[in-house]
Amino acid sequence: MSYWGFRKVMSVSAKALPKVLDDSIDKAADRLAADQISAVIERLLYNEGGARLKTYMETCAHCGLCSDACHHYLSNNKDPKFSPAGKVRQTIDLIIRKKGNVSIEFIKRACEIAFTECNLCRRCVLYCPFGIDVAYLMIFVRRICHQLGVVPKFIQDTAHSHSATFNQMWVKEDEWIDTLFWQEEEAREEIPGLRIPVDQECAEIFYSVIGPEPKFRAQLIYQAAVIMNVAGMSWTMTAKPGWDSSNMCMYTGDHEMTARLKKVHFEAALRLKTKRIVMGECGHAFRSVTDVGNRYLGWKAPPLPVVHAIEFYHELISNKRINIVQKFDKPVTFHDPCNIVRGGGLHELARGIIDKTCEHFVEMHPNREHNYCCNAGGGIINCGPPYTSKRVRSNRVKADQLRDAKSWGARTIIAPCHNCHGGLEDIIKFYQLDMDIKFFSDIIYGCMDKNHPLTTEAIKKY
């Protein structure tokens, strides 16, 4: 079963995109009154539509150069409706020209475009000569949809979970604590004396994960605990809200909840007097903590240093806090996740880790800042099963790119991002690529010396 639990068996033969079966958009939109739409849009354009919106809309030369950036466009036989500027034209451009006087049908279509045909991946910024940020414009459309209450139901459900529990997957407090204890117990069989410290004040590191980890991928918590213990790090997690660094509200256009979630996360780390936040291998969570959430809270930068797992593992390996004793022997390729590469510049550090831990590395093309999105990001995978087939078909270029890497020898894809895993798994299955995907923690866990002198030292202290 796939991580997201909703992969269906799909046939490779059909050409056109399948009809999407999500009645939540229809149901929500049909309830709208016409004047409600224009009132909400006018208010948003007035309150939030500032210099960026105006300049982007006016500066766009309608040159179409951004098209080649977008995997939706490239994968759908270069249908211009899927090009970045094409999506802008069908949505916010008309909304502004009609001053918000658009129909219910229009809102349904705009919602589908903004939520399921753009990953907010910002690859197009690298192809538009003006650097027009189509992701910003699509977020604006999502914001309108959010305020109208027209949002695909699966992603809205995660947003509800965030609002009610401050985590993405309706994980209850006792379930969360149980998961930590359970993983601690399991890991103690491998490393006697191992601990997963919970709510320990003054630890150096506040380690945060995302909701799906306790829900579907508890082994990642296990691996992180082993790595932390072997390296003898001073670390803690929290039992209280704030343990989850994910943020689907960032993708539903709910800026207010985005900010609240980050506030709770930062406060959890600060309350425990930790020195820095280390995050697991997630892309969108990293974006929400280092780039988006802090802004909505009015801070130029996060209030304490935030370190992605890639930076952290790189640091541990270079400082010899962990020793790599054997190398991963299958040839690997690396998928640069948008949010930590185009959005965080971690591509060279990632290659540094690969260099230290893997026998044989094959670059896929394009790579680094120019890598194609997995098409799960930006909340698309969170829009759920109704869109799975469309999502996978709309990323044929990714399959081609992976197939090329495979023909150059690669067997394993390293993708240090949860969403990328979900997206790539579906692509690999649908296009029958027969490759496997790993996190860095899988690789490091497998290749490290678990009897490091620091380990015993640290464990003795407890």
Next chain:
Amino acid sequence: MMHDIYYIVSGPMVWISMVLFAAGSLYRVFSMGLLAAKKDHVVISYMNIRYALRSILHWIIPYASISMRRRPVMTAVAFSFHICLILTPIFLLAHVLLIKESWNISWWYLPDRIADAMTLTVIAGCIFFLIRRAIRPEVRYLTDASDYFLLALVAAPFASGFWAAQHWPGYNLALVIHILSGEVLLASIPFTRFSHMLFFPFTRGYMGSEFGGVRKAKDW
């Protein structure tokens, strides 16, 4: 009659168009800056001169970005079009002379043959953009009447100026059309999509700052 029109278009209207261009440009840039300060403070907070320039340079040097290298013909046309579009009117002998007559200042000017070639380059660029717009589906999809209109507006002073400079039949009419369309073009820059000239450094510079300063990544 022709003489009167000539007098008006080559006298007061030149002033009007220049003032509209200069004041309009200042107004657009400043009012946009104020709007940013009010509603989009991120643009100002995150603007970083070093990263802004780094990005701008990668996009005004031909072929310095992957996007440009992927489309070599478009890039060649776009650059020669823009360079000739801006330099020709400034360094044209006829224009330098007119300015010398009115203000008694002058500068270096282009040899006629070269000015002719640059004028034709601009016209050819317009034709290239026109064809591209008509035949490439991804560009046609973005096109509406205003795009064709703007292309015609750019082509008009160059085509009519060239006509006049060759002293082809209908010189007087061509000259009047030339001057008039030139004035309309100049005055329209701040108020139409030609304002991309004013905003280019800001849109690119802002994205460069976000990519360089916050996201630690290249944006070219």
